[in-house]
Amino acid sequence: MACEISIIVPVYKVENYLNKCIDSILGQTFKDFELILVNDGSPDNCPKICDDYASTDQRVKVIHKENGGLSSARNAGLKIAKGKYIAFVDSDDFIHLKMYEVLHSNAKQYSSDIVICDYLKVNEGDVLNSDEPNLRYKEEHYTNIEALNELYGNKGVKFVVVWNKLFKKHLFDNLEFEENKIHEDEFIAHQLLYKSSKITYIPIQLHFYLQRKNSITQAEFCIKHLDFIKAYKERVNFFMTINQFDLQKKAEYSYIPLFFRYYYKAKNEVPNSREELKRLKSEFCFSLFSFIKNPYFIKKEKIGWFIFVINTSLFDSLVQKRLRNF
Structure with missing residues (x-):
């Protein structure tokens, strides 16, 4: 009825x-x-x-x-x-x-x-x-x-x-x-x-x-929490598809810090996350040139992304050094 x-x-x-x-x-x-x-x-x-x-x-x-x-x-x-x-x-x-x-x-x-x-x-x-x-x-x-x-x-x-x-x-x-x-x-x-x-x-x-x-x-961090990154990336792609480029840049500004935070949290805390992180990194790399055009980020951050894409081990060492200095 x-x-x-x-x-x-x-x-x-x-x-x-x-x-x-x-x-x-x-x-x-x-x-x-x-x-x-x-x-x-x-x-x-x-x-x-x-x-x-x-x-x-x-x-x-x-x-x-x-x-x-x-x-x-x-x-x-x-x-x-x-x-x-x-x-x-x-x-x-x-x-x-x-x-x-x-x-x-x-x-x-x-x-x-x-x-x-x-x-x-x-x-x-x-x-x-x-x-x-x-x-x-x-x-x-x-x-x-x-x-x-x-x-x-x-x-x-x-x-x-x-x-x-x-x-x-x-x-x-x-x-x-x-x-x-x-x-x-x-x-x-x-x-x-x-x-x-x-x-x-x-x-x-x-x-x-x-x-x-x-x-x-409230659950302990696990590989399923990486869905958060995927959702944010889908939103970036959605705004690009509907030609809402200002929203796309705002979405990127939310996605990229979340990507790195969750990427390294999973890498350090979640066993057997290597393949999933590899897929997430591939998606990040695919959109790199769009990210570079984003005016919300400073030049130093963009250089860091290139290092992450080209030499992840070097980027890892820079991240760990930064964490030790906090």
Whole structure:
């Protein structure tokens, strides 16, 4: 049955948090939605919790699937979504009871393709009055290019993550989350923003982002964290493809320092990362002449890149010497 909003919640090993998450969604003052719970092969009590909610509220739909990761679960939810708008909530987070009332009313009033709210980081055990935030605010409106520039401003993370947003469903036509990746929002954010005609930002904290020690973002550095570099490089390539050269240079300015930081972190801390680092270096070398033209970097930095490409051992020794001097 058609509805206004499809809210997609991937579920995996969160039995201690899932009830709070679901209750905050089902208690929304905005009622015309479906809640799609995607059990991503969770080995704990989560599948039963999902089924129990579905048996008591007809708005709840449950998908049971083999474990495929967060992107796979979101994509599975998108395939059955009936709403005019799409929203995502991570299953260890929770939301303000008026979140979708506020986002939806702004989407309708301003014909916005994406509406974004602020979020609040919370720790386990924090007691919050999540019922009555200050709902007085001054909304901000952006074109797609203006919003893409915000990726490199002080609202960067807010414009990247998908769980603080309401999207028109058409934005996901021929577009899905890249699977088998972490930092998955970084791979899709710029594409969603570019497909939008109007983006509205609401500067109030309506999403509560739980900080827990065993989450993916808190995990020990491993080779999968190199996906962050890949996402940033894909964004560089994307801006070049759409002829947005100022954005391309900004993207390069973010990508290159991240490349070297993660490259050497993996090289020093992650066993068996040699082949992956070789591929990443090859991608870096392929774009070197574009990087050289970037006005945001000084000459000394550009000389360093040439040394890295031509004689990595020499560059390694310079890096280690610099680290010893800190």
